[in-house]
Amino acid sequence: MTPRTVLNRSLLALAGLVLVGGGLLILSAGLDLYRQHHLHPPAGWLLTTPDDILLGSGDRTRWSSQGWWWWPAVIAALALIALLALWWLLAQLRRRRLGTLPVGGTAPQQGVELSDRALSDVIAAEAGALPGVEHAAVHITGRPAHPHTRVRLTLTPQGTPRATLDALFAGPLSTARRSTGSDMTAEVRLRVARHKAHRAQ
Numbered sequence: 001m002t003p004r005t006v007l008n009r010s011l012l013a014l015a016g017l018v019l020v021g022g023g024l025l026i027l028s029a030g031l032d033l034y035r036q037h038h039l040h041p042p043a044g045w046l047l048t049t050p051d052d053i054l055l056g057s058g059d060r061t062r063w064s065s066q067g068w069w070w071w072p073a074v075i076a077a078l079a080l081i082a083l084l085a086l087w088w089l090l091a092q093l094r095r096r097r098l099g100t101l102p103v104g105g106t107a108p109q110q111g112v113e114l115s116d117r118a119l120s121d122v123i124a125a126e127a128g129a130l131p132g133v134e135h136a137a138v139h140i141t142g143r144p145a146h147p148h149t150r151v152r153l154t155l156t157p158q159g160t161p162r163a164t165l166d167a168l169f170a171g172p173l174s175t176a177r178r179s180t181g182s183d184m185t186a187e188v189r190l191r192v193a194r195h196k197a198h199r200a201q
Contacts, residue, residue: 011088101144101180116140116147119176126172127151132159134193142185149173149186154193161190 028034029047041048100113120138127136135154142148151173155164165188177184 101147103179123149123172123176127153127168130164130167130171132156132164145182147182147184149184151186151188153188153190155190156193
């Protein structure tokens, strides 16, 4: 798993826990579950019955008396959080395919460009022809200067993972690095094809 994937999943899990936990606490108060089932709400939690409110008149008066800067600061902080959340969402939706790669390490305007899909297909075809490999799928992401290749290999029951990885890095991936002149990183996932069990006579 890449660092970006780990970060995304961690942020999603944290946001999900906060939203689900807060929602359950509010729902419990709205349905009066604390009183009906003799439950104890968390210490300091304000909403325990359907008639409770989050900010009473005394709280509103106390926060309003903090000075003219208080509410603009709160609004600015909330706006910043909303902008950061929107930026993160757009980053997830951003197109992550490279599009094209310069061949031989030359600048695109000075050399020949290679489609990332074409390069993926070539790597997949060469990887699929390796001994012990039943199927190969390749997806290239990252930046033109630092592409990242994700390879998924399905091995035959007789395939050897170590030998297959050595052949993959010495063959298709090495050829791709030389062709593009880039420091291409790779992430390989292996699985073994299902096969029928042999019955002993």
